[in-house]
Amino acid sequence: MKAKIFAAIAVFPFVAACGGGHDDPCKQLTSAGFVPCTPPAPSTKVDTSIPEGIWGGGTSDGLAVSTLVLETGQYFIVPTSTNGIGLVEGMMTGNNGNISDPAAVIYPASNMPVAGTLSGNFSAKKTLTGTVSASAALSSPFPSGATSSTFNGNYNSLYDxxxxxxxxxxxxxxxxxxxxxxxxxxxxxxxxxxxxxxxxxxxxxxxxxxxxxxxxxxxxxxxxxxxxxxxxxxxxxxxxxxxxxxxxxxxxxxxxxxxxxxxx
Missing domain, CATH: 2.40.128.20 (Calycin beta-barrel core domain)
Known part of the structure; x- marks a missing residue:
């Protein structure tokens, strides 16, 4: 009886060491014996950076645009033309180089504010592109009746x-x-x-x-x-x-x- 007890005890160090070497695959003990472990799925890191800075560019409609994005995420997009000055304001978030704002407000030169959205992407301190979509028809300086406008910008290092x-x-x-x-x-x-x-x-x-x-x-x-x-x-x-x-x-x-x- 003593010999059997000792034999059983002697097995434990071997079981604990199984798969412990640096070159051995991970294994786990199941009712079917040792099987490979299922490694945890790698976590996906989300880059929440925003295009903070001063940007100068234009719109698809030929307007000049000045854009300021603060460190808080608040932004001001100012399109200008000979007919007037507009504004798009909101709070953007970033996701792996993409930007969005579901609650932008668009201010045409002479009309009441219009609810809108912002979407786009950027390369840090290089380029910025985006689309502003409105819930109602816009007016000057935006083309009359337009419901969206695409804009771009190049980073201005003056911001630094x-x-x-x-x-x-x-x-x-x-x-x-x-x-x-x-x-x-x-x-x-x-x-x-x-x-x-x-x-x-x-x-x-x-x-x-x-x-x-x-x-x-x-x-x-x-x-x-x-x-x-x-x-x-x-x-x-x-x-x-x-x-x-x-x-x-x-x-x-x-x-x-x-x-x-x-x-x-």
Whole structure:
């Protein structure tokens, strides 16, 4: 009896060692004996990067486009034409080089906001392409009646250098969404401006991320302004050479503030 017990005990070290060598395949013990293990499926890593930065390009309809994507995922696409300035705003997400936003808002130059979606893809700090689709027919600067627009962009390395208020100091002339605008920025970042009887004022300062973006706040000063006296909203601005592009939306996303101007 003792001999049998010892023989059984002697087997255990052999069983435990089976498959333990570096060159042996993994095996597991079943009622049918040792069979190969089923290795776990490899995990698929999702790259959630977004095309953060400043992008310049155009649309399939021949419009010039300036695009800003913040580190938060919020983006501002500003198409321009001789007929006006538009805006697409939203919060995008990334998935292995693809971007999407199911809740974009499109602001034609003179119409009410239109719900939309954004889809596209990008190569980091190189190129960006996308399609904006609308739930209703659009108007200027988008082609009248259009329900979608495809755009592209090339990365502007200016984004990687800090912005300064000094770049914005001076007088500017350009357009808002529906009319001409004048703007004057002082050395302390305060500004004042006017368009179509509406006067406004506010301030800008460098974004804390160290990127080439100015954070701004604008307050509308009289009843000629769409939002009325005393209403205010935040916006982002980019100065590149003698061009300034600023864009922001209200918290309710029912109105937008868009400016494209050239330094005088």
């Amino acid at each position: 250098s800090p912005a300064t208020v000094a770049e914005a100091v001076g007088s500017w002339t350009g357009r808002t969404s529906g009319s001409s605008v004048t703007l004057t920025v002082a050395s302390d970042g305060t500004f004042s401006g006017a368009n179509a009887g509406c006067t406004f004022s506010g301030n800008v300062s460098p974004r804390s991320t160290g990127k080439h973006v100015l954070d701004g706040k604008v307050t509308f000063n009289n009843s000629a302004c769409v939002l009325g006296t005393g209403a205010s909203m935040t916006f982002e601005a980019v100065v590149s050479g003698n061009q300034l592009v600023g864009a922001g939306v209200t918290q309710q996303r029912d109105h937008a503030f868009v400016v494209v101007a050239t330094k005088n």
